Amino acid sequence: MTDSLAPALPRTAEPTPSTTDGLDAWRSMAAVQQPSWQDAGVYSASVKELSSLPPLVFAGEVDVLRERLAAAAQGKAFLLQGGDCAETFDGATADKISARVRTILQMAVVLTYGASLPVIKMGRMAGQFAKPRSSNDETRDGVTLPAYRGDMVNGYDFTPESRAHDASRMVKAYHTSASTLNLIRAFTQGGFADLRLVHHWNKGFMANPAHSRYESLAREIDRAVRFMDACGTDFEALKRVEFFASHEALLLDYERALTRIDSRTSLPYDTSAHFLWIGERTRDIDGAHVDFLSRVRNPIGVKLGPSTSADDALALIDKLDPNREPGRLTFITRMGASNIREKLPSLVERVTASGAQVLWVTDPMHGNTVTSPNGYKTRNFDDVIDEVRGFFEVHNALGTFPGGLHVEMTGDDVAECLGGADPIDQEAFLERYESVCDPRLNHMQSLEMAFLVAGALSR
Numbered sequence: 001m002t003d004s005l006a007p008a009l010p011r012t013a014e015p016t017p018s019t020t021d022g023l024d025a026w027r028s029m030a031a032v033q034q035p036s037w038q039d040a041g042v043y044s045a046s047v048k049e050l051s052s053l054p055p056l057v058f059a060g061e062v063d064v065l066r067e068r069l070a071a072a073a074q075g076k077a078f079l080l081q082g083g084d085c086a087e088t089f090d091g092a093t094a095d096k097i098s099a100r101v102r103t104i105l106q107m108a109v110v111l112t113y114g115a116s117l118p119v120i121k122m123g124r125m126a127g128q129f130a131k132p133r134s135s136n137d138e139t140r141d142g143v144t145l146p147a148y149r150g151d152m153v154n155g156y157d158f159t160p161e162s163r164a165h166d167a168s169r170m171v172k173a174y175h176t177s178a179s180t181l182n183l184i185r186a187f188t189q190g191g192f193a194d195l196r197l198v199h200h201w202n203k204g205f206m207a208n209p210a211h212s213r214y215e216s217l218a219r220e221i222d223r224a225v226r227f228m229d230a231c232g233t234d235f236e237a238l239k240r241v242e243f244f245a246s247h248e249a250l251l252l253d254y255e256r257a258l259t260r261i262d263s264r265t266s267l268p269y270d271t272s273a274h275f276l277w278i279g280e281r282t283r284d285i286d287g288a289h290v291d292f293l294s295r296v297r298n299p300i301g302v303k304l305g306p307s308t309s310a311d312d313a314l315a316l317i318d319k320l321d322p323n324r325e326p327g328r329l330t331f332i333t334r335m336g337a338s339n340i341r342e343k344l345p346s347l348v349e350r351v352t353a354s355g356a357q358v359l360w361v362t363d364p365m366h367g368n369t370v371t372s373p374n375g376y377k378t379r380n381f382d383d384v385i386d387e388v389r390g391f392f393e394v395h396n397a398l399g400t401f402p403g404g405l406h407v408e409m410t411g412d413d414v415a416e417c418l419g420g421a422d423p424i425d426q427e428a429f430l431e432r433y434e435s436v437c438d439p440r441l442n443h444m445q446s447l448e449m450a451f452l453v454a455g456a457l458s459r
């Protein structure tokens with residue numbers, strides 16, 4: 001983990017009243033994967049504006065999420081976290097946002113039945129606009145330009161103007177997050193989440209003969225819903241669901257500017273999202289990201305790839321969850337299907353032996369990325385499912401709880417991942433590959449995954 005993109009500009013030091021003590025300590029540490037903003041004036045003005053804008057989420061909601069995640073860490077709930085690899089400004093349309101929320105709600109119904117547990121619903125949404133990249137540059141036809149780092153930093157178009165790092169994009173990311181969150185809140189609080197309606201949507205999935213193998217589970221869910229109805233369940237009360245927002249806390253200027261002191265507790269909350277995670281490339285124990293996130297009250301996730309040692313995991317626990325507070329820390333493992341059964345057990349064993357109670361979640365996407373013969377970044381549905389199975393096997397063998405699923409998915413009919421019961425092949429990429437970053441499960445593949453995981457959870 002080297003600092004490949006050293007910031008070109010000095011960071012503005014803000015006055016630090018006692019409650020914000022330490023929130024700026026990261027500024028003197030190695031901060032990898034940060035942009036080199038082009039214009040110092042635009043940078044200062046953007047940070048200043050973000051610092052004065054209203055919070056996107058509220059501290060009380062963040063506290064509720066921490067309680068929900070604590071239940072999951074104790075085996076009493078299951079986390080479903082999903083959305084785009086990289087949201088885009090253009091993609092923040094009512095149709096696309098509602099399709100994604102709808103798909104997550106559909107998956108959640110199936111998983112709730114399979115697990116017989118509440119499912120915590122969380123989007124990689126309303127803020128997932130910045131991407132870490134393994135290379136600083138991209139070369140096409142002999143022309144080299146800065147790599148695309150997410151709409152919060154630069155544009156996807158391959159021109160020097162578009163690829164320049166523009167700090168005013170952070171302000172646009174804030175406003176796009178606000179309108180996305182507004183729509184999510186309206187959908188999930190305004191009747192759109194009616195259990196009977198969501199269940200009805202799943203019948204569309206079953207209508208495809210390719211999915212006939214899931215028929216018995218679908219029939220069981222149908223019977224359960226009818227049983228609830230017959231018992232006089234108040235379906236009106238089930239129309240409103242909790243839905244939380246999350247993204248990778250990559251751009252520290254943005255996260256710091258949206259951090260506010262909660263008037264109830266006098267503690268700092270990063271109000272850009274309910275849940276924030278630290279990526280595989282920025283989880284250095286001595287780095288700026290871990291330091292900054294150790295100081296906010298939000299529940300925090302850390303991605304753990306195959307090179308993670310048990311000592312790394314224990315050091316992260318000491319720094320991010322010194323009080324061993326259930327719900328505070330989530331480890332999102334992304335080992336790859338071929339590694340998970342070998343690498344995960346020692347991590348889980350050592351963490352459990354240390355007395356910490358973290359929430360274990362599987363990200364079966366990021367360890368299984370390959371290039372298709374026709375040159376697209378893709379993932380095989382079977383590898384993704386195999387990693388999930390490995391994750392369950394390891395936890396079941398150790399007596400620990402496999403507490404959640406983190407997926408890159410969309411509600412649209414894209415072709416980005418290979419396979420599934422109604423298989424996507426690489427020829428379909430030519431017409432329907434839309435992701436600007438990593439490949440996502442499409443609507444049907446996402447539902448199929450939910451049915452497969454529900455089957456594993458109910459055993």
Ligand code: PEP
Nearest residue numbers: 085279280281303334366
């Ligand atoms: C991501 O979640 O899009 C990502 C880059 O993941 P990771 O940090 O696990 O590589």
Ligand code: MN
Nearest residue numbers: 085408437438
């Ligand atoms: Mn990704």
